[in-house]
Amino acid sequence: MTITLTRLDPVGVDYDELVSFMTSNRFPFHVRQTVTREDVETAIADGSYRDxxxxxxxxxxxxxxxxxxxxxEDLTDLAPLFDMRLAQSMRGRGLGAQVLEAATSHAFSLAGVDRFEGQTREDNIAMRRVFARCGWVQEAYYREAWPVEGGKPLASVAYSVLRRDWETGTVTPIVWDL
Ligand SMILES: CC(C)(COP(=O)(O)OP(=O)(O)OC[C@H]1O[C@@H](n2cnc3c(N)ncnc32)[C@H](O)[C@@H]1OP(=O)(O)O)[C@@H](O)C(=O)NCCC(=O)NCCS
Structure with a gap:
């Protein structure tokens, strides 16, 4: 099985498909679980999909x-983040780790990028398992930092992978205690 990342043109040929994808799927662990056509069109116009x-x-x-x-995201920081969204019909089929591997490979193909970062909500167990399976290290647990529509905030959990770990297949642990 091979995953290919196909760069999309949010203001050109991919405009309609992007709007359709974002509005026809639910994202229960994102700050905005559903978005409207207008939301996506505004985000496209703002450069949120490509700038x-x-x-x-x-x-x-x-x-x-x-x-x-x-x-x-945050490509000018040289420690980019990502936003991964499988279509609803493709979730829970064991695809997430392959996608994260492809994303990591792409991130480290960029000159100067030595860290690749991700954040997810504490109860997004599937995403957290994918991070663990791919050898990412949990670096932070931001309590009550993730706003939840109609509910109390939850924690945001931060992970990263280092280029040198990815290249050597190792995982550099964090020493938390002094
Ligand atoms: C999060 C996401 C990328 C995970 O990819 P996926 O292909 O659906 O995940 P998988 O099927 O590989 O499942 C990963 C693991 O989580 C487990 N899992 C999945 N759903 C679970 C649930 N609701 N409760 C407990 N475990 C769950 C799986 O059993 C698997 O465990 P394993 O590694 O021990 O085998 C995908 O579900 C998705 O795109 N969700 C919507 C958007 C999102 O939340 N993105 C994350 C933003 S950072």
């Missing part, structure tokens, strides 16, 4: 076809 800091890709699978969306 100096952001770059967006379709996630294509060699036999399943188009399975989701991936955005690299």
């Amino acid at each position: 100096d800091d952001n770059d967006s890709y379709w996630i294509d699978h060699d036999s399943l076809g188009r399975i989701g969306f991936l955005r690299f």
